[in-house]
Amino acid sequence: MPVDRSFLPLNIAVLTVSDTRTEASDRSGQLLVDRLTEAGHHLAEKAIVPDNIYQIRAIVSQWIADNRVQVILTTGGTGLTGRDGTPEAIGPLLDKAIEGFGELFRWISYADIKTSTIQSRAIAGVANGTYLFCLPGSTGACQTAWDHILKDQLDARHRPCNFADLLPRLTEL
Template sequence: MVQPHPDSSKTAIACAVLTISDTRTPESDRSGTLLQDQLVAAGHRIPAYTLLPDEPQRIRQQVQQWAKQDDITVILTNGGTGIAPRDTSYDAIAPLLEKTLPGFGEIFRFLSYQEIGSRAIASRATAGVYNKTLIFVLPGSSNAVKLALEQLILPELHHLTRQLVPPS
């Protein structure tokens, strides 16, 4: 994939990973592990990781807490983006976003459609900025996480995080 302005920066970005699931444990959290492994392999740091049940108040509190920390620049969540009654990640996080990146969700669903067909319409994956922190809200599927990381997040992570810093 061609990047219009290739990033030459190799700066490690501090990324927090939040898995949202009523059934996973740290040992069975394949998507959370995949996020951490891929980010570290790309040269980034993981100063925080946690797993929470699909409870909007707890999800929102965790995101707000991490967004206040100076050592976290990006938050990546996985799980809870569908339309089932317990899928509440989008509902918990979207109202916090001060700026949204509609293109992320749109392109993610387009790429997902190419892999899984019309079921991609059920994804409420989104991204945006809250308190100068870049946030990605991803499905819990490991294939979806891999797709988002490889095709969208990792190629643009340096560029997007540089946009958060005001010019000096």
């Protein structure tokens, strides 16, 4: 007999990593907020932080320690320039990496931006029972990640499996 699966709203925090964006000009962060709330999830927190490894870690560490935050989405700082340090800031905080996220993101992105997708260092992982997804700073990249990966994986109704179903078991020993 099929099990009735209900939607489980998650508490999601959004962090924009940028030296130049403000709340008024943060289109990528706002796109993620709009997408997650339209899907029925709750915005737990939203912040903008400069491209500084230690400032990124400070905010993300605070959210990882907050049991109310179940998912963290970052946008920006995943490129190759000297100021792009989001993967370096987040990587050491992860208990486990989700290697397939970055691989799938680049594969899907290839359809739109061809070989330019190789410049993305999008990463994901788990820390203290919290999912983290580090996305590029463009609105197109955030839309691709949400619409083609995160929308389904953060929905407990998605089959055959999803990240939402695993949340209670992330901290099992």
